[in-house]
């Protein structure tokens with residue numbers, strides 16, 4: 001069974017357990033509306049636990065599913081959570097108002113007077129802020145760092161939800177079996193989060209003590225940074241993966257940017273290649289040799305682990321060539337590379353890819369020049385002409401979003417099975 005199906009199967013199983021507990025051991029609600037509110041509250045807690053697991057960056061899950069897919073699930077679960085969290089108090093307050101024949105406002109102020117309910121209300125306000133800054137309109141107008149800082153408010157919301165759950169809600173704590181179940185879930189999620197986001201990165205950085213070994217300009221706006229460190233042969237990184245890098249002092253401690261490995265890890269060094277698009281990526285050109293580097297990772301499922309065929313087609317566009325270049329070194333068998341760049345001069349890492357191809361069973365085609373509407377470089381006809389046996393290959397694609405979408409559409413039209421198609425979008429669904 002595939003990991004994604006297994007993951008959602010476990011989630012469905014937990015939904016079934018929550019329903020079973022609610023209908024068997026939870027105390028009878030005073031009013032059906034309160035019951036609906038409590039039922040939604042249980043799902044809100046489950047969704048929060050799911051959210052923590054999705055962003056815990058657990059290596060086992062990340063290697064199989066990929067961080068782009070995990071963050072995309074996180075985004076959709078987040079909006080579902082928003083609606084459930086909104087409806088939960090609405091039903092509870094309405095239910096109490098009907099039951100006590102009083103007003104909604106009176107019930108709201110009563111509940112706000114109780115510590116547990118107040119904690120829940122503040123958590124709701126924080127979820128509204130986080131959801132508000134995550135809708136596409138707002139997200140596009142905020143810098144990544146501002147959005148991320150506001151999003152961190154959700155950790156406070158999680159703490160408040162735990163307080164709310166432990167001290168107020170009888171559906172959680174009414175029966176020992178229900179309380180034990182929820183404790184196990186929360187402990188699992190929080191431990192996974194602390195292990196994946198704090199313990200593992202801190203331990204790996206202390207162990208490997210990464211530093212900049214060289215900075216090599218590849219073009220006027222692209223630079224490669226070579227990294228060395230201790231015992232790099234024990235770092236479980238693979239070609240096609242990325243790290244989230246921090247270069248303190250040059251881009252600021254709080255800036256952490258994802259960059260893929262642009263060469264297969266050889267146990268002695270790592271290399272990233274970055275295009276200057278903003279402050280942090282532009283600063284890399286000036287990072288002094290010898291300075292310390294901190295990295296979280298390796299992350300990503302864009303690796304040979306997911307290969308299903310002996311032959312491979314690698315498709316790169318622009319700076320999306322970085323993981324493709326690393327995969328060319330790593331993937332065995334017959335490999336064809338299609339590399340799309342505006343001009344020959346923009347095609348960074350091209351010469352080393354050609355040199356690599358000469359040492360193995362591989363061909364590299366550069367597709368440079370303007371795109372004409374009548375003859376798109378990655379239209380189905382062109383793809384079939386360039387790589388006639390493409391349906392028998394795994395296809396790895398990394399490039400600008402429009403190009404990646406065009407390639408995926410063509411592969412679908414040409415009937416390449418989905419399991420043979422692997423895409424890295426250089427975008428986390430944040």
Ligand SMILES: Cc1cc2nc3c(=O)[nH]c(=O)nc-3n(C[C@H](O)[C@H](O)[C@H](O)COP(=O)(O)OP(=O)(O)OC[C@H]3O[C@@H](n4cnc5c(N)ncnc54)[C@H](O)[C@@H]3O)c2cc1C
Nearest residue numbers: 144256257258259260274275278279280281322426427428
């Ligand atoms: C998995 C992955 C692998 C990548 N690999 C490469 C690579 O090999 N080479 C390369 O040149 N670029 C790569 N990128 C893109 C690179 O991360 C961004 O160009 C870079 O972070 C921009 O930062 P900035 O501060 O210079 O620019 P900004 O103007 O601050 O950011 C430009 C955009 O980059 C994205 N971004 C910025 N910071 C982050 C962050 N911490 N996490 C996620 N997204 C962020 C945001 O969408 C932002 O709007 C990759 C991105 C991802 C998600």
